[in-house]
Amino acid sequence: MDYVQAGVSGLLLGGIYALVAAGLALYFGSLRLINLAHGEMVMMGSYVGFALFSEYGLSPLWTVVLIVPVGFAVGYLSYVLLLQRARKQSEAALILLTFGMAVALSGLARWIWGPTPRTVNVISNSIPLMSLNVSSVRLLAFAIGILLTISLQWMLQHTSLGKTIRGTAQNYQLAQACGIDVEGVYAVTFGIGAALAVAGGVLIGMLFSVDPEVGSSWTFRAFAIVAAGGLGNIGASALVGLGLGLTEGVSNLVVGSRLTELIAFIILVAVLLWRPKGAWR
Amino acid sequence: MKRWDTRLFLIIATAALAGGIFSTGLNAYYQSLAFSLLLYIGLAVSWNLLAGFTGYLSFGHTAFFAAGAYAAAIAGRGVPPLAVIVAGGIGALVLSVAFVFPLIRLRGMYFAIGSLGISEVCRVLALEFAPITGGATGHPIVSGVEKQMGLLILTILVFLLATLSGILGSSRLGKQMIAIREDEDAAESVGIATLRLKLLALCSSAFATGSLGVMYGWWLTYADVSDLFSISRLVTYVAGTVLGGLGTLTGPVVGSLILGLIAESAWVRFPFLHQLATGLTIILVVVFLPRGVIGAIAQVIVQRASSRSRSKSQSRWTDGSIQRTDALSAAPKGLTDQSRTEVE
Numbered sequence: 001m002d003y004v005q006a007g008v009s010g011l012l013l014g015g016i017y018a019l020v021a022a023g024l025a026l027y028f029g030s031l032r033l034i035n036l037a038h039g040e041m042v043m044m045g046s047y048v049g050f051a052l053f054s055e056y057g058l059s060p061l062w063t064v065v066l067i068v069p070v071g072f073a074v075g076y077l078s079y080v081l082l083l084q085r086a087r088k089q090s091e092a093a094l095i096l097l098t099f100g101m102a103v104a105l106s107g108l109a110r111w112i113w114g115p116t117p118r119t120v121n122v123i124s125n126s127i128p129l130m131s132l133n134v135s136s137v138r139l140l141a142f143a144i145g146i147l148l149t150i151s152l153q154w155m156l157q158h159t160s161l162g163k164t165i166r167g168t169a170q171n172y173q174l175a176q177a178c179g180i181d182v183e184g185v186y187a188v189t190f191g192i193g194a195a196l197a198v199a200g201g202v203l204i205g206m207l208f209s210v211d212p213e214v215g216s217s218w219t220f221r222a223f224a225i226v227a228a229g230g231l232g233n234i235g236a237s238a239l240v241g242l243g244l245g246l247t248e249g250v251s252n253l254v255v256g257s258r259l260t261e262l263i264a265f266i267i268l269v270a271v272l273l274w275r276p277k278g279a280w281r
Numbered sequence: 282m283k284r285w286d287t288r289l290f291l292i293i294a295t296a297a298l299a300g301g302i303f304s305t306g307l308n309a310y311y312q313s314l315a316f317s318l319l320l321y322i323g324l325a326v327s328w329n330l331l332a333g334f335t336g337y338l339s340f341g342h343t344a345f346f347a348a349g350a351y352a353a354a355i356a357g358r359g360v361p362p363l364a365v366i367v368a369g370g371i372g373a374l375v376l377s378v379a380f381v382f383p384l385i386r387l388r389g390m391y392f393a394i395g396s397l398g399i400s401e402v403c404r405v406l407a408l409e410f411a412p413i414t415g416g417a418t419g420h421p422i423v424s425g426v427e428k429q430m431g432l433l434i435l436t437i438l439v440f441l442l443a444t445l446s447g448i449l450g451s452s453r454l455g456k457q458m459i460a461i462r463e464d465e466d467a468a469e470s471v472g473i474a475t476l477r478l479k480l481l482a483l484c485s486s487a488f489a490t491g492s493l494g495v496m497y498g499w500w501l502t503y504a505d506v507s508d509l510f511s512i513s514r515l516v517t518y519v520a521g522t523v524l525g526g527l528g529t530l531t532g533p534v535v536g537s538l539i540l541g542l543i544a545e546s547a548w549v550r551f552p553f554l555h556q557l558a559t560g561l562t563i564i565l566v567v568v569f570l571p572r573g574v575i576g577a578i579a580q581v582i583v584q585r586a587s588s589r590s591r592s593k594s595q596s597r598w599t600d601g602s603i604q605r606t607d608a609l610s611a612a613p614k615g616l617t618d619q620s621r622t623e624v625e
Contacts, residue, residue, distance in 0.1 A: 034390040036397070085568050091389040095338050096523055097567045099393075103516050104560025111553045212556075216512075220398055261405055265398045272395055273383055 003250055005132055010249015011242055012134070015142035015149075016203050018241030020218060021225035022149045023196030025237045026156075028226055030169035030189045033083070036098040039218030040105035041194055045071070045201020046210035047109055050118045060120060060206045064144060067202055068195045075194025079187040102215060110212040117209040141203040148199060149238050152192070156234070165189050217261060224268035285582065286575070287451050290530035294443035297322060297534070301436025305429050314545055316432050316500055320493060321541035323439040325518040325525075325533035326446050327489035332519075333528040334455060335482045336462030340515065341381050341396035344403035345373035345487045347509035349494020351413065354420045354504045362426055362434065366492045373491025374484050376403070381487070385479050388465070404510040419505035426499045435496045442489050443534070450530050458482055462528065513556060517544055520563045526573025535575060 024038050035041075048067055052058040078101070086097040126133045156162035168175040168185045176182050204210075204218075225244055229237030244264065251260045297319065304315035324346070332338050349369030356365040380403070384395040407414045414420055426434070449455040460468040461475050469475045498504055518537050525536025540562070544555065570577055 034394055036394065082564060082568050089567075089571050092336055092338060092527070093567050093571060095390050095393045096519075096527075097564060099338075099340070099519070100560050100563025100567060102560070103512075103520075104557055104564060107554075107556030107558070107560050111557050114553065213512075216397065216401065219394070220401065223394055258405055258408060262402060265402055268398055269384075269395065272387055272391055 002253060006249045006253045007246050008132055008134065008249075009138060010245045010247070010252070012138045012142040012245070013207070013249065014242035014245020015145035016200055016207075017145075017221060017225060017245050018149050018238035019145040019196055019203070020200040021222045021229070021237045021241050022152055022234050023193035023200070024222040025226045025229065025234050026152070026165075026196070027186075027190050027193040029233075030165060031087075031186050033087075033094065033190075034098070034223065035101075035193075036095070036219060037101035037105055037215075038193075038197055038222050039220070040102045040109075040215035041071070041075075041197035042201040042204060042218040042222075043109060043210060043212070043215040044105055045198030046205030046208075046214075047113055047118070047201075048198070049202035049205040050120050050210060051113075053120045053122070054118075060122060060202050061140070061144075064199050064202045067198050071195035071198035072191040074191075076187050076191035078194075079190040083190065084183060084187070102219070106212045106215055113212075115212060117211040119209040120205050122206050137206050141206055145200065145203055146238075148196065149234065152196065153234050153238075161188070217264075220268060221264040224264040224271070227271040228267050286530050286579065287447055290443070290447050290450075290534070293531060293534050294440055294447070297443070298436060298440040301432065301439070305432050305436075309428075312428060312432055316435060317545050318538060318541045319432075319435050319439050320497060321518050321521060321537040321544075322534050323435070323442055323493045324490060324514070325522045325537035326439070326442050327486050327493065328518055329522055329527070329533040330446055330449070330489065331482045331486035333522065333533065334449070334458035334462065335479055336465075336528075337385065337479065337482075338393045339381065339396040339483075339486070340393060340519075341377075341399040341403075342486070342490050343400040343510045343512065343515050344376055344380070345490040346494040346497070346514070347403065347407065347504075347506075348372040348376050349491035349496075350422070350498035350501075350504045350509050351407075351420070351494075352491070353424060353495045353498030354415075354422045355413065356424075358423050358425050362424070365424070366434075366438070366495050369495035369498075370488035370492040373487040373494065376491075377483050377487035378480075381483060382480060385483060386476075400510060400515075404506060407506045407510070414506065415504065417506060419503055422498045422502050422504055424499045424502075428500065431496060431499045435493075435500075438492060438496065445485075447530055454478070454481075459528070513559075516556070516559050516563075517541065520559050520566075522573075523563055524566050524573055526576035526579070529573070529575045529579065532573050532575040536573065 020038075020042055024035065027033055027035065045067060049060045049063045052063050052066075053060060082097060082101075083094065086093040122137055127136050127139065128134075156166055164175075164180055164185055165188070167178075168180060168182055168189075172182050175185070221244065225237050225240045229240040244267070248260050248263055251263060301315055301319055304311055307315075324342070328339070328342055349372065352369035352372045353365055356368060360368075380399045381396055384392050384399070387395060408416055410416075449458075457468070457473045458478050460471075460473055461478060465475055494509070501508075517540055518533075521537025521540040522533040523536065524532075524540060525534065526532030540559065544559075566573060572580060
């Protein structure tokens with residue numbers, strides 16, 4: 001029964017994994033950009049959720065609503081001001097730039113909030129579900145995570161913006177020839193990815209404590225999920241995210257939390273070595 | 282690696298040697314400052330061996346560094362210092378061949394994120410294997426090496442490393458590595474053994490980093506997981522290399538000397554602001570000064586020289602592909618970018 005309990009709570013966590021990975025999948029599929037700062041964006045989301053909760057008593061649920069436009073604006077601007085220039089130079093410049101962004105964001109959090117872990121003390125009820133106990137906060141975070149992931153998928157499939165993003169990802173030269181402002185689409189894509197990352201961060205902040213070092217583990221997780229799920233394939237990534245959450249939940253019980261951290265990495269390396277250019281080819 | 286770069290590099294390396302030896306006579310504060318600076322320089326030069334020459338940006342070097350320190354911890358007092366240094370290097374080398382080498386077939390960003398993951402895995406493994414590493418509590422390092430002696434050995438080690446990297450820079454081997462950085466497919470098509478050269482660059486880089494880890498272990502007399510795997514040290518020498526100019530000889534030394542000095546003096550009073558400033562340094566240099574300080578100076582020098590004697594320099598660049606990469610990187614920025622986009 002313990003395993004089922006752990007599995008269910010891991011699966012609920014997987015909903016947030018899916019959301020965090022969806023952001024990365026989106027701009028990785030479109031821009032071929034591995035953003036080493038993705039996890040740090042998640043971390044900033046958690047911190048903002050914490051700050052608004054502890055200063056103004058604002059519920060993290062409202063913070064999610066507030067932070068999405070802010071995350072979008074920051075992502076959009078950082079693409080226009082920084083990433084776009086580095087992309088024109090070389091791939092190495094882009095890697096170093098996102099690495100620098102990761103370091104700077106982590107440093108910013110350290111400067112503002114200090115190195116000690118911070119926690120949002122939201123009241124969590126335990127909901128009995130058949131013979132299991134499910135934390136209400138976790139269930140809520142799962143629901144929001146899945147909801148946002150699904151709405152992203154819907155946006156990509158059914159709106160003209162989504163079609164533009166997909167078209168540009170498929171063939172940017174052709175998109176350019178059709179009169180699409182490719183760089184503008186890239187900026188929007190990156191903005192959406194950043195918005196999803198910080199939104200995921202707020203949800204994660206409801207469940208776990210956050211410290212300035214936590215970012216890189218989210219980068220790995222997101223990238224492992226995206227690599228295993230397929231390029232830009234948000235649906236498949238979401239399933240892999242749920243699967244990873246489930247696996248981690250159970251393995252937490254079996255081998256302990258420290259070795260569980262390695263699972264995402266093992267998936268990542270296995271995919272990279274098995275299909276060096278990614279599992280999607 | 283241009284000729285003036287090599288010359289300037291040798292002057293600076295000699296100055297560092299002299300400075301290091303000189304500082305052994307000073308008080309403990311200056312000794313410790315000199316140690317930190319030399320360590321940053323050594324690490325930047327080692328990192329540049331892989332990242333600067335072949336263009337493979339590795340963020341897994343923290344693991345190599347830690348391997349060296351743990352070698353020092355295991356060796357203890359009885360073993361001769363030179364043997365421990367070599368053992369630390371070999372430890373890092375084994376780690377690099379076992380973990381990072383499988384990843385080196387990957388290009389660009391895939392390699393970068395994979396290597397970042399390697400260091401994370403090694404950190405977790407170091408925490409798990411408590412009998413060897415002491416786990417989270419750490420492991421004391423006893424050695425017969427006094428601080429003064431340690432500083433002297435480090436000085437010599439860094440000088441040797443710098444000299445080797447200088448020799449590599451002007452050798453055929455080094456130029457083949459640069460060809461990999463500029464265009465790996467083209468390098469392979471003209472018969473350069475890219476995989477073998479990447480392995481060589483990785484191994485020498487890892488070996489050097491591991492031996493520096495030994496020196497650090499001796500100096501600190503304690504091996505602690507969170508300190509050895511701390512990303513902030515990696516960040517400092519990566520940022521230093523980028524600031525000075527990735528892929529030049531002098532750049533890593535100058536850049537990490539600047540950042541090391543700032544890190545050791547000003548930021549002691551603002552420990553939390555330090556990381557933010559280092560991150561911003563990387564961002565700003567990458568975006569606005571892509572060739573780094575030394576690279577920007579080089580561009581000016583080369584431009585002036587080429588406008589003075591255009592006919593002479595043209596005949597120099599026509600004999601062979603390796604020189605062509607040199608010419609390409611030495612060409613004015615606008616021209617290079619144009620030709621690159623045309624190739625794409």
